[in-house]
Amino acid sequence: MPPTRTKRAAGRPHHRVLTRENITKAALDVIGVRGYGGFTMSSLAAKLQVAPSALYNHASSKQEVLRWIQDDLMAKVDVSGFTGRTWEEAVRIWASSYRDVFIQHTPLIPVIAVLQVGGAPRTLAMYEAVTAGFLRAGWEEARIVPAIVALESFIFGSAFDAVAPEDIFDTGPLTDESPRFTAAVAAAAARIGGEAAEEAFEAGLGALIHGFSSPGTRQQPSS
Structure with missing residues (x-):
């Protein structure tokens, strides 16, 4: 039956x-x-x-549904550090959370990159919290969006890197044509094993934070 x-x-x-x-x-x-x-x-x-x-x-359209998904995911990004931590700590918490969310949704990243934020209230709430944290840390208003864009570009690239094959830098039959790079890849693998993506993320984020820091933006705990 x-x-x-x-x-x-x-x-x-x-x-x-x-x-x-x-x-x-x-x-x-x-x-x-x-x-x-x-x-x-x-x-x-x-x-x-x-x-x-x-x-x-x-x-x-499907594109509109993808925008809704993106907006839903943005609500999961942790911006809590911008209300009680130093600027550096807050950026680390935000960037790490942002990356973790989109590691699970890398196909959305090209969609996000070209979407306007109008009609995405949770996304705007995230940006508002981040901007408020930057302002509290003494950032000039005109410098905030370029810094956010630079950080997001790094975060999205790091999300892709986290899901890339571990042997992505295997030079294979071209080893003899790139001996220095091949040796550097082997040395990194020997030192950090399977944690290459995490190592790269921490190194890159630290470099960005250090590069953005200046006497006018060296952070005090937010009140």
Whole structure:
């Protein structure tokens, strides 16, 4: 006998199925199973048990749903350090959290890079908290956004590096053409083993923080 299907009760549902929050949650569920490569509006409609046409009445495109996912993920980035830590400590906490969130969602990074922040309230809340922390640390207003952009560029690249193959720098049959680089790769592997991505992240972040620091921005604990 065919399996019995549960029918939806007649009439309007007690709760709206197609809210931004429910669509975003369902999209993340689909991505968790299928990956970003298998995520389509049809697969999302099937997860929500609605017709694709009904879904399009609430989300105009896959790109819009990806924007909602990005905004949902930004709420998970830790900005708490900007209200009670030194500027350096706060940036380290923020950058590490930011990277950790997007290590799990690297396919979203190219989407984020070209999206406007309008219509993304959680993303704006994150930037507002970071900006407030920079201002409290004595940063000139005009220097803040360039610094954030530079840090984000590094964070996104580090997220990709964290999921790259461990042998990405294996020179293979071209070893004789790049002996110095090959030796440097071997020396790094001998010293830090499988922690290359973490080592690179900490070294790069430290260099950025040091480079940004100046007498006008050397931090005092935020009140």
